[in-house]
Amino acid sequence: MTARTGGTPLMTRARAVGLAGSALAIALWWLVSLGVPSYLAPGPPLVAEKLWEFCTDPNLAIHVGASLAHVCIAVPIAVVLGSGLAILAHDCPVTHLMVHGRIAPFLNSFSSIGWTMLAILWIGLNGITVVFAITAIILPVSIVNIQVGLDTLDGELAEMGQSFGRRWRDNFFLLVLPALLPFMFAAIRISFGIAWKVALTAELFGGNSGLGFVVNLARQSFDTAQIFAVIAIIVLIAILSDNFVLAPLQARLSRQYADADG
Amino acid sequence: MAKPRLPSDLLPHALADGLVVLVLLIWWQAARHLPPIVLPSPWAVAVSMSDFVTDADLWRNVVATGLRVVVSVFAATIAGGGLAMLAHHVPILRDLILNRLQPLLGAMPSVGWAILGVIWFNVSDAAVVFIQTAILVPFCLVNISQGLRELDPELIEMGRSFTRARWLMFRTLTLPLLAPYIIAAIRLAYGVCWKIALVSELFGADTGLGYVMYQAQLVSDASMVLATSLVIVVLFLAGDALILRPLARLAAPPPS
Numbered sequence: 001m002t003a004r005t006g007g008t009p010l011m012t013r014a015r016a017v018g019l020a021g022s023a024l025a026i027a028l029w030w031l032v033s034l035g036v037p038s039y040l041a042p043g044p045p046l047v048a049e050k051l052w053e054f055c056t057d058p059n060l061a062i063h064v065g066a067s068l069a070h071v072c073i074a075v076p077i078a079v080v081l082g083s084g085l086a087i088l089a090h091d092c093p094v095t096h097l098m099v100h101g102r103i104a105p106f107l108n109s110f111s112s113i114g115w116t117m118l119a120i121l122w123i124g125l126n127g128i129t130v131v132f133a134i135t136a137i138i139l140p141v142s143i144v145n146i147q148v149g150l151d152t153l154d155g156e157l158a159e160m161g162q163s164f165g166r167r168w169r170d171n172f173f174l175l176v177l178p179a180l181l182p183f184m185f186a187a188i189r190i191s192f193g194i195a196w197k198v199a200l201t202a203e204l205f206g207g208n209s210g211l212g213f214v215v216n217l218a219r220q221s222f223d224t225a226q227i228f229a230v231i232a233i234i235v236l237i238a239i240l241s242d243n244f245v246l247a248p249l250q251a252r253l254s255r256q257y258a259d260a261d262g
Numbered sequence: 263m264a265k266p267r268l269p270s271d272l273l274p275h276a277l278a279d280g281l282v283v284l285v286l287l288i289w290w291q292a293a294r295h296l297p298p299i300v301l302p303s304p305w306a307v308a309v310s311m312s313d314f315v316t317d318a319d320l321w322r323n324v325v326a327t328g329l330r331v332v333v334s335v336f337a338a339t340i341a342g343g344g345l346a347m348l349a350h351h352v353p354i355l356r357d358l359i360l361n362r363l364q365p366l367l368g369a370m371p372s373v374g375w376a377i378l379g380v381i382w383f384n385v386s387d388a389a390v391v392f393i394q395t396a397i398l399v400p401f402c403l404v405n406i407s408q409g410l411r412e413l414d415p416e417l418i419e420m421g422r423s424f425t426r427a428r429w430l431m432f433r434t435l436t437l438p439l440l441a442p443y444i445i446a447a448i449r450l451a452y453g454v455c456w457k458i459a460l461v462s463e464l465f466g467a468d469t470g471l472g473y474v475m476y477q478a479q480l481v482s483d484a485s486m487v488l489a490t491s492l493v494i495v496v497l498f499l500a501g502d503a504l505i506l507r508p509l510a511r512l513a514a515p516p517p518s
Contacts (some may be wrong), residue, residue, distance in 0.1 A: 011357075018357035041379060098278035109498045110454070113460040113472070115492030117479050121300060121487065197371040201461060204373055212373065219377055231374040238369035 004254050007060070010167040042225035050229035063234060066209040070127060070202070071195045074134035078195075079136070079187055082142020084179070100147065107140040112198050119120040120206045130199065137198050138191040145190065149174075149183025187245045196238050200230075300486030309420040310489035320474065327459050327470040328481050328497065330387065334394035335451045341395065342402025342451075343444065350410040360407065367400040372458050389466035390459075402447040409443025441513040449506045456498040460490075 026044060032044030042050075054060045089099035115136045119129040153176065161175040201210025211230050218226035283362050286304050293303035302310075314320045350358040375396045383389035413436065419436040431489030463472025 014354050014357040017354050018362050021355075022362055054330040071348070092275055094273050095367040098281050100279060101341065102278045105499075106495065109457070109495045110491055111457040111460045111494055113464060113475065114487070114494070117475065117487045119492075121482065121484050193369075197369070200371040200373045215373065215377065224381060225372070225471075227377055234364060234371050234374065235369040240367050
């Protein structure tokens with residue numbers, strides 16, 4: 001955070017070192033790639049060429065879209081389910097132990113491959129398997145995040161709401177939900193980051209489309225450059241979407257609520 | 263963990279454990295009408311799980327996975343902590359480590375590391391440890407740099423007024439202050455590591471639980487797939503409750 005505001009010489013020098021270090025890493029990679037066969041370490045030009053293919057070849061580009069679709073379907077399902085469970089635990093204290101003492105820890109310690117393998121056996125090799133596996137993996141993230149949000153809900157505000165109306169629905173939509181939005185968004189942001197990464201696992205084993213499927217094909221033909229390219233796409237989309245879409249949206253959302261408070 | 267005595271204490275437990283029993287019952291009923299390839303009965307899965315204790319061959323696989331987890335968590339804590347220290351004490355490297363390396367490592371998919379690990383190290387223990395360490399490093403880096411940021415500058419200043427010996431300062435001041443964050447990093451890494459152990463071993467090993475699960479999946483042995491997943495849950499919970507949580511309590515700062 002401070003790196004952006006400070007214009008001190010140290011910051012500029014650190015920036016320069018950061019840039020130089022990245023350049024050096026790429027140069028080193030290039031040097032190494034010249035000395036070893038390309039299936040061990042394909043050089044930057046070869047990987048760039050493969051990356052370009054993703055932009056020009058619709059057969060490849062469609063897999064990027066498929067992965068995004070898997071993630072964009074799974075994240076809302078997980079956030080809604082997770083919010084539901086967290087709200088249940090919050091509003092009916094008897095279920096607190098059930099949700100946070102049984103369901104969440106279980107989901108949290110079940111491995112992504114486990115869900116994928118089970119989904120393959122239950123559903124088969126298709127997009128539903130992938131969406132199911134991703135949803136199951138990111139569900140505990142939503143439960144925990146929304147729980148934190150509910151715990152910080154202003155007790156006095158809730159009481160005021162109670163004094164105005166006893167209808168649960170009005171209270172929920174007018175008070176609880178707006179107060180929860182920033183936490184829901186945090187849940188969405190974290191979930192998206194995780195989902196985007198585990199989509200690769202789920203698609204590799206259980207999918208018939210998506211970037212994981214491309215990796216699976218590339219792995220069978222020892223096309224390491226293609227694998228590098230897919231990893232580069234995943235990393236790029238993860239960083240870009242977080243920096244330029246999710247983080248600004250979240251900042252705007254919390255600013256809006258900060259203003260409402262003040 | 264107080265024993266439930268009051269009725270108000272009993273109801274949440276009844277609901278929570280009731281859910282577990284209900285799920286087992288539904289599972290059992292569903293399994294009676296479905297082929298075991300799709301859904302094995304709870305009993306079959308329990309038998310598969312007990313095989314992990316009685317069968318020496320499976321036991322060896324459990325030990326192999328456990329050892330790799332311990333080694334990877336240790337290596338990742340050292341590497342992540344080292345990077346965090348470097349970023350903290352050498353300001354000129356801060357941008358490189360925290361704004362370039364950390365987002366890159368954080369955004370790397372685990373399967374990406376798994377495939378690269380196998381390409382570079384073949385199928386071996388080294389490949390698995392490399393894959394797991396690479397996946398865990400960003401978690402440790404984030405947690406330990408958080409701890410370093412929250413070090414009390416006045417305490418450090420006090421320390422400096424007593425001695426200029428850096429190692430002494432580090433050992434007697436920085437390390438104890440940092441301990442809760444390091445333990446938190448280890449706990450987080452440990453939890454993540456059990457989950458990704460399957461991924462890394464599916465690709466990088468011919469022993470271990472990941473390998474067992476892969477073999478089971480190849481022959482559509484659903485009860486073994488489920489049993490392996492559950493064994494991992496049990497092992498993770500046991501390690502966390504028996505070793506890491508007591509450690510975290512030890513490292514926690516005394517209440518002031």
